Amino acid sequence: MRSSDSEQIRAGDFAVRAAGALVWRVNGGGLEVLMIHRDRYDDWSWPKGKLDPGETLPECATREVFEEVGLDIVLGIPLPAMTYQVGAGSKVVYYWAAKSPGTPPVPDGKETDAVRWATPKMARSWLTNPGDLEPLEALVAAHRAGKLDTHPFVVVRHAKAKPRSNWTREEGKRPLAATGQRQALAVARLLGSWRPAKVASSPWTRCVQTVAPYVKQHRFIVKMLPAITEHEATRRPEKAQRTVAKLLDKRRAQAVCTHRPVLPLVLSELRGRMDSVLAAFLPELDPFLRPGALIVVHQPVSGKRKLVSVEVYDAFED
Numbered sequence: 001m002r003s004s005d006s007e008q009i010r011a012g013d014f015a016v017r018a019a020g021a022l023v024w025r026v027n028g029g030g031l032e033v034l035m036i037h038r039d040r041y042d043d044w045s046w047p048k049g050k051l052d053p054g055e056t057l058p059e060c061a062t063r064e065v066f067e068e069v070g071l072d073i074v075l076g077i078p079l080p081a082m083t084y085q086v087g088a089g090s091k092v093v094y095y096w097a098a099k100s101p102g103t104p105p106v107p108d109g110k111e112t113d114a115v116r117w118a119t120p121k122m123a124r125s126w127l128t129n130p131g132d133l134e135p136l137e138a139l140v141a142a143h144r145a146g147k148l149d150t151h152p153f154v155v156v157r158h159a160k161a162k163p164r165s166n167w168t169r170e171e172g173k174r175p176l177a178a179t180g181q182r183q184a185l186a187v188a189r190l191l192g193s194w195r196p197a198k199v200a201s202s203p204w205t206r207c208v209q210t211v212a213p214y215v216k217q218h219r220f221i222v223k224m225l226p227a228i229t230e231h232e233a234t235r236r237p238e239k240a241q242r243t244v245a246k247l248l249d250k251r252r253a254q255a256v257c258t259h260r261p262v263l264p265l266v267l268s269e270l271r272g273r274m275d276s277v278l279a280a281f282l283p284e285l286d287p288f289l290r291p292g293a294l295i296v297v298h299q300p301v302s303g304k305r306k307l308v309s310v311e312v313y314d315a316f317e318d
Helices: 007-011 057-069 120-126 130-144 178-191 205-218 230-235 237-249 260-271
Strands: 016-027 030-038 043-045 048-050 078-086 089-099 114-118 150-157 198-201 222-224 254-258 294-300 310-313
Touching: 007 078, 016 057, 016 130, 030 057, 030 120, 030 130, 048 057, 057 089, 057 178, 078 130, 089 130, 114 120, 120 130, 150 178, 150 260, 178 205, 178 294, 198 205, 205 222, 205 254, 230 237, 230 260, 237 254, 237 260, 254 260
Parallel strands: 016 089, 150 254, 198 222, 198 254
Antiparallel strands: 016 030, 016 048, 030 043, 030 114, 078 089, 150 294, 294 310
């Protein structure tokens, strides 16, 4: 679920799902977006493509951009999805904004035979499909409002742990179950779409093991936060929420892994930093997130306090 999508998109049942990104940069003080030309269709559009089996939408978006134009992007704010009819039925394409990594885009020569940077005005006239205009207009509006250049803040509930009933030792050392270990690998793949360089976690084993594949892959270091363990958050909830607030105040790309009983405190802090319309997209009912699921919010780099988007991704299942 993404706050950028209409109720019709969120409730829709689509035969084909795809994802892509509007890659942007500020050049000489002006906003530019990256357009691609596909020889097969003789059209100008945005990098996008269909999901591979077992792939999530964010993973698809980053993969497609890399395959089509050779850019290793990280995702920014979500943009409105678009729908249209294809031979198989109704198709939906989910889009994100993605700041240019600064390397030159190179068409793959297969699906994409040409690329060009364009101002929004140029892009409007060059786009072949009118449906591609909606994500462009959302991107332009975010830029004007100072909400386009952002940092992601990702909240992860630890993956599935071994049952409490089967664990006789210290609760803080209860590890992930086999399913949870596979979920941790899926969490690592999903986090790679935003690539937070700072990772914080409850020091309890099941949380540390959930983020371990991601931090090992990218050679990051996990910061242990005892205040957000189940035990400490129950004893001192104010301290747990202040700990989350301090993370958000750092305004940087980061992820934090914690437990179900701590999530109400995390969500309370997030709600206090967004308007009521956006807050409605946050989970409201216990258990808030399933084991291995996550929430992504975005903070403007400009220093404005309010969060600007919400995304919720469910847990990986075998």
